Amino acid sequence: MEAGVNRPPITIPPSGNAKHSLPDSYAFVPAVALKTTAVAVPECSVSEVTSCLDEAITQERRWIEDALPHLETKLTCGDAIAWAAYHASIQPPVEDPPALHALLPLFYEKSATPAMIKHGMDVLRQAVEFLIPGQIPVTTFDQPRFALAKCIQWKWPDTHDEKVHVVMLGGLHTEMALWNTLGDVLDGSGWTTALTEAGVASPGTANSYLKAAHLTRTRHAHQTTLLTLHNLQ
Template sequence: MEAGINRPPITIPPSGNAKHSLPDSYTFVPAVALKTTAVAVPESSVSEVTSCLDEAITQERRWIEDALPHLETKLTCGDAIAWAAYHASVQPPVEDPPALHALLPLFCELSATPAMI
């Protein structure tokens, strides 16, 4: 399985104590304004969640039944008694390759403002 493309690290040449700045295209956010204050929220329907809840309760009982015996003995490295560790250990293996990621530029503006959206 191909795990992605290795990219070379981004390096900034050393130049003493000089501060490096991002280009204006990274930091300039043009001013915008909303033309309306009306909010349109789409209608949605909520279905019965009892069947999902029953499965979740069954999974929680399996975790408790698995974790309780470990509390009476000395724990080893592979024991998954924490809730998150147990549920992660019983998940099926992921077939998708890991995602490529990158560091995005940081802005002083709030992310929920019209300018940032």
């Protein structure tokens, strides 16, 4: 990956009430015909990853060998006994170059349409190619728009395939799925009753936390529970 070229910002001189129009290649959204109910998903060939698996098993054994002696002694500050702490401690420092940020003009069109998703991918590819020639663009979508983006990639593989444009699923629905899983674990444990009696939420709201109906409130409820348990210890 190349670092790109840091270009000076574009300044538009004041000219009274004159309007500055965007080029048609940016402002005009071409029509797209896409049938999302019947898509042709290409075959995915998965190669054997035994070499990566062997290395992962070796690292797990190193973590176990490092963590077992700490269980017999008193822990001190800096001891990495947890899995995440151990692997984080052995990571070499990485100095990434500063990212180049750009705010593109907004569109009036609805974003959750095949035409807008395809046009947005085209605009982003042109912008990335201008700043970092040869760099494959990476675009993050939430779940509904991610599904449309994948359908576009499957219908136009020559120009929007995974090899020329990487599409990633955003963290919103991934986090909601994790809270849903935690809700299945807590269901029937008396957690909602404890929240109700503690005055944190009403019975209906507490039950909605189990299904992550509202992400921010669900996250706040779990954080409150963790802080309470920490104070009790």
